[in-house]
Amino acid sequence: MTLKAVRFAALMLAALTLGMGFCHLLQLPARMGWDQYLWVGSTVQGGLYSLFGSIGAIIDVLTVISLGLLAYLVREHHRPGVMLALGAALLFAAALLLWWVLVYPVNVELAKWVNGPVPSDWTVYRARWEWGHATISLFEFVGFAALIGSVLADTPRSGAQ
Template sequence: MVRTLYFLALMLTAIAMGAALAHLFELPNKIGIGAQDYLTVQRNYDGWWMVGLFVPAAFFAVIALMFALRGTGWPFVLAAAAVLLLAGEMIAFWGFTAPANRATENWTILPDNWEAWRAQWEYSHAVRAGLYLLAFGALVLSVLSWQPAQD
């Protein structure tokens, strides 16, 4: 059961992390472009809401893993750290990324202060990528430190 939970937690977290990493890697090329070019480039993300479905799936898989690891010492602590980091990722999304999406109607309009919204959107994705990397690293360290119970 623990191996299955590790597999699900790692795979779902990796898939969810993929989008955040893509945003991080494109940030230097997008942060300074003009308004119309920015709106055009943002259309690349139409349909990416589907990746967002993996976010709660990863979170709940890691929570299930954490509970399965109770009493194992470091594997549990590292899984708990991953839960907290994933919670932080969701707080960053709902606190910073989602408001920018709402203010710009998912980047179909540009309000007068669009550059501030762009910075908030881009840098919140960078923070989320960092939190995902740390969570994924905690999961990898957890699996590496886990020892199956001997019957």
């Protein structure tokens, strides 16, 4: 694979991952005000996020792999921006790790609510789920900025600026 092809794949995948995370971040203010029936109905029982867990998970993992490969290739080709590329890979990897630490345990609990009773402390789970996703999206945002910076660092300057 060429550096340019990996860079393209990394940019596309990182943009898709950031898009999913930014979606959660933009929804947070409204969703934190929803009552139990609306929040549980849409999040747990309505399947609103079902493709996030399947297709989204694949995209997240491929993003981390492509960013790691990009950092390696930028270093191997002695191109500028290697630390930014590495930073992007580490930030997206940290975001994925945070999903496992912050959101996955809540998802396990939410799965019990599909056909069962919703506990009285459901707002604790909602807060952890929503704020967990918000935290993850901030890591992805900074990682995407680092990725863009790595590309710009290796962009030749032209006479017109």
